[in-house]
Amino acid sequence: MSETFELTIDGVTVSAHAGETIMQVADRAGIYIPRLCAHKELHPFGACRVCTVLVNGRPQSSCTQPAAPGIVVENDTETLRNVRKSLIEMLFVEGNHYCMFCERSGLCELQALGYRFGYLAPRYPYQFPTREMDASHPDIFIDRNRCVQCARCVRASRELDHKTVFEFTGRGAHKAIAVNADARLADTDVNGTDRAIDVCPVGCLLRKRHGYRTPIGQRKFDHQPIGSDIEAARSPAAVTG
């Protein structure tokens, strides 16, 4: 089989296989590295930067950075917690995120990260951008107010659905998710069952008439913080390191 080697994450020695990313190694060891754009079924993208770790002192996104023998990875440090919380706050103020009446509340990964990092009010001013919605499709709507530009839909449409429904247009602060049509989602070949819709971490891509099938209070992050599924896999031996 493939070559294996050891590295340390937050002082814990873990074993890795050649070709794995730092995030994959950490996941297997039950060490949670917070993330937003990363998704197990998709190629890593490295856009949100929430999973930034220090590798031998240098910042790298752990979703894209290959594991290497003997590297020292810092993950859960005060500096990085502050950086990650900052990034989450940036995403909150950049868009228009109204958790109290968003149907993804309790299932939203951005919201869950906010809770995990003890985010109460942003240190940055809200930008209140004007963003477009698209309800043209019979089964799906896009609310760009909630887009965090993670490109999960872009990747899932290409990699899992073998289509090209989504892509970014514009640049910088004007960058936005666009669809493969003159303007409307209804004019693309997207389908209500596309995986591209499932992978949205926030309430930007939503299926119509599905919003409250799981009642508030019984949702994924209502009882357990994001990342606890990964941390549950941590063996007692690894904890003592």
Added chain:
Amino acid sequence: MSAQLAAQIKSICKAAENNPARLMDIAIAVQKQLGAVSDAAVDLIAKNLEIPRVDVDSLVTFYAFFSKTPKGKIIIRLCKDVVDQMNGVAEVAATLETELGIHFGETTPDGAISLEYAPCIGLSDQAPAALINDVPITHLDSGKARHLAQLLKREGALAHLVKTFGDGNNAHNLIRSMVVNNIREPGPVILAPYTSGSGLKKALALSPAEVIRDIKTSRLRGRGGAGFPTGMKWDFTRQAGGDKRFVICNADEGEPGTFKDRVLMTECPDLIFEGMTIAGYAVGAAEGIFYLRAEYAYLENFLNAVLAQRRKAGQLGKNICGKLGFNFDLRLQMGAGAYVCGEETALISSCEGHRGDPKTRPPFPAQKGYQGCPTSVNNAETLCCVARILECGPGWFAAMGTKGSAGTKLLSISGDCARPGVYEVPFGIRISDLLKKTGADHAAAIQVGGPSGRMIGPKEFNRTICYDDLSTGGSFIVFNKERNVVDIARQFMEFFVEESCGYCTPCRVGNVLLRNKLVEILQGHGAPEDLAYLEDLGRTTKLASRCGLGQTSPNPVLSTLENFRPAYEALLKKGRGRKDEEPLLASFNIQAALSDGATLAGRASSIFTPTTGSKS
């Protein structure tokens, strides 16, 4: 009409062999011929190339020189970078607006002339400057601007725009530009006499491995600013294997205040192309790409002519200089207005016909670059050094400069100095000595390395230019004490806000927040705690950003906070007008917050109406 459009697009796509990798060239041609890359054109391009429409749209909306809606036949792009601001661009802008009867961002009603701002166009040594379509106009003032606007309105063409030509090749038949070189100090390596072919012939007498060894011995490091050892980069590229490898010359200098590549391309194109050919030989590449920024399109025909001449002379093409089996050729790739494309992986994306998003690293270009093949990306100045090292020997080169920084460096010096222009100086030169050379007698601050570099004050003027001290890609902007460093930092942040590709969170959002806070402070709404806010935000953006743009963009703020803190402190609000009150939420501007309400109500607030004597 639409049948005509379809035919035009079809022929443009066909000229590019319907190759999606040449989407940049196609979009550039469409923009040029049709004045826009409209939604209809996007549809047609996608159909001809058989690629998703949104992929075409993604590219077109990324680059500043493309437009979805029609622009004027003549586009005036006035450079608004910091040096232009210092030289009175505001008056020039006002004159243009008055004469043309339009604001910036608009087109005259007859569709003849559009007025726009551009970030640095590589003419800071002759600012204020503008591009009229591809034609650079330098040393503008309001009188010249009036004349210019009237001429363009009257003639609707560029024919009589340039009457006198600059020095050297600026007067060449294929350039015919008013731009001057401003070579203030030639040096022994780059701006020195060179016989075309001399370095190349010596290289071809060696094996590729020996060429790489010589470059390593010379201790040449990349001149773009990062300073990676060139020999090592070539070695990695060569050893990465595969059948196909590429060399790319990065001539996309976009750092505000830099213009030395402009002079290199005007006066030493042979030296650059020769360096590229040597690089091709060393790494085992058969193809090279020369990436030219859109702002230097006026040099395109000239550079292509130099390439044609080199092909004729057997210095490009098959069995170069009689060396059997060494085949190498190169093509120009035009950019379309995106600073981030100076980042090597973004540059590769652009060459491949994509938006200029940087790529994930690793893999590095030396392992997987252009079209997934090992690629060496080198700065134009680095390649000039290569040709000279092969000609004169690695020992000759290594003897110049300092231990860690061999050779000479080209500096683009502008701002408050008597002799702005290009200087070739040995590494290790002191800032104070440079100031003397350039006649900058009252310098209070210097931006070394452009906005992404560092703003230093007099206490650092004894420092030196080299990789181990003050590293720079070449931009060097001098400011007198009359200049407002906080506003300069704000202007640099405006630049980064516009030029961020938007791929990653910290750069896309962090730069906007930094800029906004500086604006607040400059408007007198800054609170003491805002300085810590800027420092924390700046550090986060640097640490978490994905590429060099965001990793350096907070530098103007952080380095001015470090070296010019009193300039910030003088602008802060110390309370809210009442002595006993803490500066609670000093950044909150009650008048601005009430303005919508006041407009709706048709009267000012009876409670929060500012009274005389109140500071806010």
